[in-house]
Structures are given as structure tokens and as C-alpha cells.
Amino acid sequence: xxxxxxxxxxxxxxxxxxxxxxxxxxxxxxxxxxxxxxxxxxxxxxxxxxxxxxxxxxxxxxxxxxxxxxxxxxxxxxxxxxxxxxxxxxxxxxxxxxxxxxxxxxxxxxxxxxxxxxxxxxxxxxxxxxxxxxxxxxxxxxxxxxxxxxxxxxxxxxxxxxxxxxxxxxxxxxxxxxxxxxxxxxxxxxxxxxxxxxxxxxxxxxxxxxxxxxxxxxxxxxxxxxxxxxxxxxxxxxxxxxxxxxxxxxxxxxxxxxxxxxxxxxxxxxxxxxxxxxxxxxxxxxxxxxxxxxxxxxxxxxxxxxxxxxxxxxxxxxxxxxxxxxxxxxxxxxxxxxxxxxxxxxxxxxxxxxxxxxxxxxxxxxxxxxxxxxxxxxxxxxxxxxxxxxxxxxxxxxxxxxxxxxxxxxxxxxxxxxxxxxxxxxxxxxxxxxxxxxxxxxxxxxxxxxxxxxxxxxxxxxxxxxxxxxxxxxxxxxxxxxxxxxxxxxxxxxxxxxxxxxxxxxxxxxxxxxxxxxxxxxxxxxxxxxxxxxxxxxxxxxxxxxxxxxxxxxxxxxxxxxxxxxxxxxxxxxxxxxxxxxxxxxxxxxxxxxxxxxxxxxxxxxxxxxxxxxx
Numbered sequence: 001x002x003x004x005x006x007x008x009x010x011x012x013x014x015x016x017x018x019x020x021x022x023x024x025x026x027x028x029x030x031x032x033x034x035x036x037x038x039x040x041x042x043x044x045x046x047x048x049x050x051x052x053x054x055x056x057x058x059x060x061x062x063x064x065x066x067x068x069x070x071x072x073x074x075x076x077x078x079x080x081x082x083x084x085x086x087x088x089x090x091x092x093x094x095x096x097x098x099x100x101x102x103x104x105x106x107x108x109x110x111x112x113x114x115x116x117x118x119x120x121x122x123x124x125x126x127x128x129x130x131x132x133x134x135x136x137x138x139x140x141x142x143x144x145x146x147x148x149x150x151x152x153x154x155x156x157x158x159x160x161x162x163x164x165x166x167x168x169x170x171x172x173x174x175x176x177x178x179x180x181x182x183x184x185x186x187x188x189x190x191x192x193x194x195x196x197x198x199x200x201x202x203x204x205x206x207x208x209x210x211x212x213x214x215x216x217x218x219x220x221x222x223x224x225x226x227x228x229x230x231x232x233x234x235x236x237x238x239x240x241x242x243x244x245x246x247x248x249x250x251x252x253x254x255x256x257x258x259x260x261x262x263x264x265x266x267x268x269x270x271x272x273x274x275x276x277x278x279x280x281x282x283x284x285x286x287x288x289x290x291x292x293x294x295x296x297x298x299x300x301x302x303x304x305x306x307x308x309x310x311x312x313x314x315x316x317x318x319x320x321x322x323x324x325x326x327x328x329x330x331x332x333x334x335x336x337x338x339x340x341x342x343x344x345x346x347x348x349x350x351x352x353x354x355x356x357x358x359x360x361x362x363x364x365x366x367x368x369x370x371x372x373x374x375x376x377x378x379x380x381x382x383x384x385x386x387x388x389x390x391x392x393x394x395x396x397x398x399x400x401x402x403x404x405x406x407x408x409x410x411x412x413x414x415x416x417x418x419x420x421x422x423x424x425x426x427x428x429x430x431x432x433x434x435x436x437x438x439x440x441x442x443x444x445x446x447x448x449x450x451x452x453x454x455x456x457x458x459x460x461x462x463x464x465x466x467x468x469x470x471x472x473x474x475x476x477x478x479x480x481x482x483x484x485x486x487x488x489x490x491x492x493x494x495x496x497x498x499x500x501x502x503x504x505x506x507x508x509x510x511x512x513x514x515x516x517x518x519x520x521x522x523x524x525x526x527x528x529x530x531x532x533x534x535x536x537x538x539x540x541x542x543x544x545x546x547x548x549x550x551x552x553x554x555x556x557x558x559x560x561x562x563x564x565x566x567x568x569x570x571x572x573x574x575x576x577x578x579x580x581x582x583x584x585x586x587x588x589x590x591x592x593x594x595x596x597x598x599x600x601x602x603x604x605x606x607x608x609x610x611x612x613x614x615x
Contacts, residue, residue: 010042019049035066037073044076053084064093071101075110087118105135109144121151121316132160139167143178150184152316153483155386157185162428164190172201176208183211186383186481188218206232210246217253226254245274252284261291279308283479290477295584302476310490313483320487328447328488331501335404335450340512343454346412349419351516354456356540358441359506360464361499362485363474365522368573369464370441371551372533378542381439382430388448391421404450418455437540444484446502449509460540461515463506466522467604468595469581469588472496492587496594503598526573 006029013022026043029036044059057080063073078093094111101107108131115124128145135141142160149157164178179194195212202208209228216225229250237244248271255264265288273281282305289298314321326332348354356373360366367384374381392403395418401409410418426438443464445452452459472495480486488498510517518539525532529549537545552573581588592599599605 006036007038007042010039010046014042014046014049019046022046023050037063037066037070040066041073041076044080048080048083053080056080057084057086064096069100071097071104071107074100075107078110078114082114082117087114090114091118103134105131105138105141108134109138109141112148113144116148116151119315121148122318124148125152125154129156139164139170139178140174143174143181146181146185147177150181153481153486155390157181161185161187172198176211180211183215183218184481188215191215192219206235206237206243210243210250213250214253217250217257222254222257225250229254242274245271249274249281249284252288256284256288256291259291261288264288265292277308277312279305279312280479281305282308283477286477295587298477299584299587305479306476306490309479309486313487317483317487320483327494327498327501328444329484330404330447331498331505333404333505334508335407335512337512339408343408344411346415348415348455348457351458351460352437354459355438355440357445357452357459357461358439358464359446359461360443360466361446361471361475361502362443362480363471363478364443364464364466365520365525366441366443366464368522368525368551369462369520369536370439372536372548373439375549375551375553376537376542376545376547378436379439379540380430380433380436381441382426384442385425385429385440386442387422387425387440388442388445388451390425391418392448392451394421403448407450407454410454415455422455444502446506449506449513449515453509453513453515457513459515461517462536462539463517463519464522465519465602467579467581468496468499468598468602469591470522470577470579472499472588472591472595473581473584474577492591493594496591500594500598503601507601523578526578529573 010022010025010029013019013025023043023046026039026046029039030043033039040059040063044056044063047053047056047059057077060073060077060080063070064077067073074093074097078090078097081087081090081093091111091114094107094114098104098107098111108127112124112128112131115121115127125145125148128141128148131141132138132145142163146157146160149155149160161178161181164182167178169175170178175194175198179191179198182188182194183191192212192215195208195215198208199205199212209232213225213228213232216222216228229247232243232247237247248267252264252267252271255261255267265285268281268285268288282301286298286301286305289295289301319325356379358366358369358373370381373379395401395403399409399414401407401414426432426440432438446463472492475485475489475495476492478485478489480489489495518536520532520536530545533545533548537543537548
């Protein structure tokens with residue numbers, strides 16, 4: 001160990017803000033003992049404080065040569081290499097550090113963050129989840145692991161962030177990351193609380209104010225969003241900076257919300273994408289082009305948006321693009337009639353104690369139905385959640401039960417535990433009113449019918465149905481966060497095959513399980529809303545459907561709605577979404593043959609029939 005008489009004046013120089021003097025003293029000591037590790041470490045620190053990062057990296061590298069079994073020296077060397085921009089060499093150094101201290105959560109966290117920086121989110125997620133396994137109580141590890149999960153569109157982010165209130169107060173930068181992660185996973189109300197708290201601490205922070213403006217729009221506080229953007233625009237911001245581009249995009253979003261579509265289009269075309277991979281820009285531009293009556297321009301923008309989104313997905317969720325990958329997970333999985341008959345008979349909740357499940361292919365009107373049901377005093381909905389995905393993953397991990405193949409293996413205790421897990425997940429997302437029945441709206445729960453039937457065999461289902469061509473077009477124009485839906489939406493043809501696969505799965509299992517299903521056609525709901533809501537109320541055993549007609553007021557009261565339709569369900573019903581695909585008919589030539597079986601099954605107009613009159 002180095003004599004404290006040698007290190008004390010060096011440490012004093014560094015602490016007093018005189019790193020040049022610290023360097024001089026280090027070099028003087030090293031003339032006599034060139035491999036003295038404590039002095040080499042202080043030399044690296046003094047050089048780093050002076051901003052001479054290349055020289056600091058050399059000092060830390062020398063330390064790894066002097067004491068190659070020290071994970072701390074490899075970590076310092078890796079950090080220095082990262083600061084000078086040599087990320088590949090930094091990773092090699094970190095890998096050595098981790099090999100020397102495999103249980104060090106801090107090292108794993110640094111490695112995961114570096115993998116994220118290198119554009120390898122799937123590896124980063126796995127590394128950061130390992131760090132979480134070593135330090136499950138670390139807010140930093142949990143937040144960074146959640147960020148990596150979100151980059152991979154992995155729903156485990158939700159579990160990682162669940163105890164967030166216990167972590168407060170956090171250091172500013174970490175709270176910003178937490179708020180950003182909450183916003184990414186759709187928890188805009190939580191993000192708003194965290195960002196507003198940060199703004200009280202950092203009122204001049206430009207990036208924070210920009211992020212908060214976007215959250216205000218998302219929770220339908222448009223005036224607050226515009227006020228923040230006006231204040232930012234009044235500052236001296238160069239038109240070519242990322243901040244200026246973000247302000248422009250948020251201005252375009254507000255213009256779209258106010259139906260000023262030509263203005264939104266002009267802003268977006270003038271500003272261009274924020275980055276090369278900014279596929280959200282192209283989706284926003286496509287929407288503006290569609291609303292201004294320019295389908296060819298909309299389709300050009302959509303092709304660019306989907307191409308860039310697919311590039312990201314191939315890195316984040318590569319298994320969706322492997323040869324032979326299913327177009328939708330479990331789309332081909334089936335429970336045969338004979339298998340179903342082998343299921344043991346178990347006790348289960350009756351219809352009054354079972355959720356109401358609203359299902360249907362995305363963009364078929366499920367959110368509209370959910371908001372109508374939520375407006376009824378005897379029902380309570382929650383924003384869209386992948387509860388059955390989560391429960392199925394838990395089953396597979398804990399008991400090696402594959403859904404739906406092994407559902408016959410579940411006994412009374414297993415199903416009771418599944419229902420308990422479902423209830424805990426639901427209560428984690430909505431403050432439960434126990435005098436109401438729960439409404440669970442998740443479109444692709446139609447793919448989980450076998451598991452739902454095993455847990456809630458007496459549940460009622462509402463299948464949202466809409467003209468398949470309108471559904472496909474609407475999905476193609478949507479920037480989905482869900483990896484499954486984003487990957488399925490890469491082309492109109494791909495979407496059509498996904499639609500048919502989902503419907504075939506649903507129809508097959510409906511024959512096996514004969515669930516109690518009400519088919520709600522979007523067109524009927526829009527054309528005669530009172531009559532259709534009365535039918536739905538009768539199906540659910542509700543006496544008065546009148547409150548369901550006030551869904552838009554109820555949705556505005558809620559402020560925040562998680563699904564992509566959040567801007568639509570706060571408005572009264574209109575017919576603008578009916579027959580929209582006819583404007584894009586020339587692009588549907590390869591799609592119609594794929595959809596033909598479902599068009600016939602559901603009795604929609606033959607593809608060669610004349611387009612409906614404008615309304």
C-alpha cells in the first residue's frame with residue numbers, strides 16, 4: 001500500500017480543484033516507483049479532471065497491466081475509453097471487468113448501458129436483467145433495465161418500474177429517465193407527475209420543458225402544451241437544432257388535434273424527420289396527407305415510416321423476422337375438441353364475477369366500445385394491458401406449462417392462482433370499484449381465448465367487427481408500440497395475413513368452447529348508436545343504456561387514455577372512418593384475395609361492388 005505521505009498532498013490538490021498540481025506530484029512520485037498503483041490511479045484522475053481524456057485512458061490502461069486481476073482498474077479503463085469514444089474497446093474492457101467480478105451489479109449495469117449505446121438493445125436487456133437479479137432493490141438498475149426492455153418492446157418494464165414511488169426523491173437525471181420510461185410504456189399520468197416535479201427544480205431546462213409539452217398533449221391539456229411551446233419558441237434556438245425540430249413536430253401535433261391538417265402537413269414537410277430513424281415523423285406526415293385528401297403522398301410516407309420502423313424491430317425483436325416465424329405469436333396454436341373434453345371440471349366464477357372481454361383485431365372499434373362500457377355506472381374499464389401474455393409467461397417459467405397446449409394440466413389451485421394473479425395485475429392498474437364488473441379491452445385477447453376460457457368459462461365477450469379493409473388500412477397508418485402489431489403492420493399484405501390468422505384462430509376456438517359472444521359491428525354502432533348500445537346493454541344484463549351514449553364526456557373526464565385512439569374517443573361519433581379504404585382501393589389489389597374468406601364470412605360487401613356514397 002502506498003505511503004499516505006505520498007498520496008495525501010495529491011488528494012488535497014485534486015480536492016482543492018488543482019488537478020495540474022496533482023498531476024505534477026503524481027509524475028514526481030512515479031519517477032521513483034513507476035508502477036505504484038495508487039499513484040497511477042490518482043494520475044488518471046488528475047488527467048481526467050483536466051479534460052485530457054486520452055492521457056487518462058493510458059494511465060488507466062497501465063493500471064490494468066500492473067494489476068490485471070483488479071475489476072476496478074478494468075472498470076476505470078472502460079469508462080475512460082467510453083469518454084474518448086472508443087466504445088468497442090470500452091466494451092472489451094468491461095467484459096474483462098465482469099469476468100473478474102461476475103456478481104457486481106454496478107459493472108453489469110455499466111455493460112448494459114454501453115450495449116444500449118452500441119445499438120444492441122436485446123443484449124443490453126439481458127445484461128441489465130442480470131444486474132437486476134443481483135441488485136433487485138437498486139432504482140438505477142431497475143430503471144435502466146426497464147429502458148432496455150422498452151427498447152425491445154418487452155412488457156417486463158412494467159414490473160421493473162412498479163415500485164417507483166418508493167424510490168423518490170431521485171437525483172435529477174435519474175428521475176428524468178424514470179419519467180421518460182413511464183411515458184414510453186404509456187403511463188403518461190405518472191410521467192406527468194414526475195416531469196412536473198422536475199420542472200419545479202429545473203425551471204429553465206429546455207429538454208425537460210419540451211418533454212413535458214409532449215406529455216401535456218398526450219393527456220389532452222392542449223393549452224398547457226401550447227403555452228410551453230410558445231415560451232420555448234421565443235428563446236434563441238437555431239432552426240437546425242434538435243430542439244427546433246422537436247418544437248416543430250409538437251406544433252404539427254397540436255395542429256392535427258385542432259384539425260388544421262394542411263398546417264400540420266406544411267410544418268412536417270418543412271422540418272423533416274428529427275433523425276434518420278425517426279419513423280414517427282413519417283406516420284405523422286402520412287396522417288396529415290390522408291386528412292388533406294392526398295392518398296399517394298400518404299402511402300409514400302407510410303412506406304418510409306414502416307421501412308425505418310422495421311429496421312429498428314429487426315434489432316429489437318429479431319425473432320419476429322426469423323425464417324418460419326409466425327405472423328402472430330400462437331396464431332397456429334389450437335386446442336382440439338378432444339383435448340378440451342379432457343380438461344378437468346373445476347369451480348370458476350359465475351358471469352357476474354367474471355370480466356367482460358372486449359376483443360377484435362386492432363382498429364376495429366374496441367376502444368370506442370370500451371369507453372361506452374366504462375361510461376355505464378355498473379361497469380369499470382382499464383386501459384389496454386397484456387395481462388394474459390404476462391400470466392402465460394409466468395406459467396411457462398414456473399411450471400413449464402405451455403399455453404394453450406398444456407392447459408389440461410391446470411388443476412383447481414393453478415386456476416385459482418391464475419385468477420388471483422390476474423386480479424392483482426388489474427388492481428395494479430385501476431383503483432377497483434367492487435360494485436362494478438370489470439371490462440378488459442385488449443384486441444388481441446382474441447388469441448388467448450383458450451386461456452381465458454380456462455380461467456373464466458362463464459365470461460361474456462364482445463367481438464368488435466369492422467370492414468376488414470378499413471381495419472387493415474387503419475392499422476397500416478398506425479405507429480404501434482406493440483412489437484407484435486408493429487411487425488405485423490410492415491405491409492398491407494402482411495397485415496391482411498395477420499388479420500386472417502387471428503380471425504381463423506378465434507373462429508376455430510369459438511366452435512370448440514362456444515363462449516357467450518356479442519358481435520358488435522362498427523358500422524351498426526356508428527349508424528344507429530342508441531339501438532346498438534341497447535343491444536349491448538341487454539347482452540350484459542344492464543337495464544339502462546343511456547349513460548353509454550355519453551362516452552365522449554366520460555373519456556374527457558378521464559384525461560388520459562392509453563390506446564392509439566385517444567384523440568378520437570373524446571369526440572362524438574362520426575362516420576369518417578367508414579369506407580375510408582375505398583380512397584386507397586388501388587393499393588388493395590394484392591390484399592383483397594387474402595381477405596376474401598373473411599369478407600364472405602362476415603357478410604361484408606363484395607370487393608368488386610361499387611364504393612359507398614360519401615357521407
